[in-house]
Amino acid sequence: MNIVIDFDNTVYNSTRKVCDFHNIIYNKNVDWKLVRNWNLDDQCSFKNPEREVENIFDDKMFYQKQYLYKDSIKYINKLCEKYEVNFCTIGNPKNIYHKSNLIRQYFPKAGIMSLTNIKNKGMIDLSESIFIDDKLHNLLNSDAKYRWLFEHKKIRMNFNSHFNDHSHQVESVSKWNKIYDKVEEMCNG
Numbered sequence: 001m002n003i004v005i006d007f008d009n010t011v012y013n014s015t016r017k018v019c020d021f022h023n024i025i026y027n028k029n030v031d032w033k034l035v036r037n038w039n040l041d042d043q044c045s046f047k048n049p050e051r052e053v054e055n056i057f058d059d060k061m062f063y064q065k066q067y068l069y070k071d072s073i074k075y076i077n078k079l080c081e082k083y084e085v086n087f088c089t090i091g092n093p094k095n096i097y098h099k100s101n102l103i104r105q106y107f108p109k110a111g112i113m114s115l116t117n118i119k120n121k122g123m124i125d126l127s128e129s130i131f132i133d134d135k136l137h138n139l140l141n142s143d144a145k146y147r148w149l150f151e152h153k154k155i156r157m158n159f160n161s162h163f164n165d166h167s168h169q170v171e172s173v174s175k176w177n178k179i180y181d182k183v184e185e186m187c188n189g
């Protein structure tokens, strides 16, 4: 079994980090836990949300250890000892470069599938994989054998609001220690 993991808002609290940047630039005090829209425009007062958020993602300072979710370093590295683990992330060459440096530093045994030319994770063959992503859309477009939706308990994004019925064969997960146990149970149980 191999495991494919999204990065932003699955392993890394990108929403909180963008809010922190926003609050410094605009001298505001937005609470990241209230954000519901993917470009944060429901809470943040960016003049040009799309461009400014992209610029923030391109900044080397965006990628800092303390924004990695609790226990992700410990448990993803434990998974790497037993399984093939790859991060799968979409971005431009600049932000992929900074993101990859952070990944290599804290998850040295994980691979990186970086998508710079395609915007659709459904293009990748994940038919033998567990795929973990915070965007339901990415999971539903994927042929992954197991599709797990990462839902941070403090974040409820609008783009997952239609995740009510369980007919999609998507399971919800929320903590990295629990994800580790779930993989172990499934593969050895």
Ligand SMILES: [Mg+2]
Binding pocket: 006, 007, 008, 009, 010, 133, 134, 135
């Ligand atoms: Mg994500």
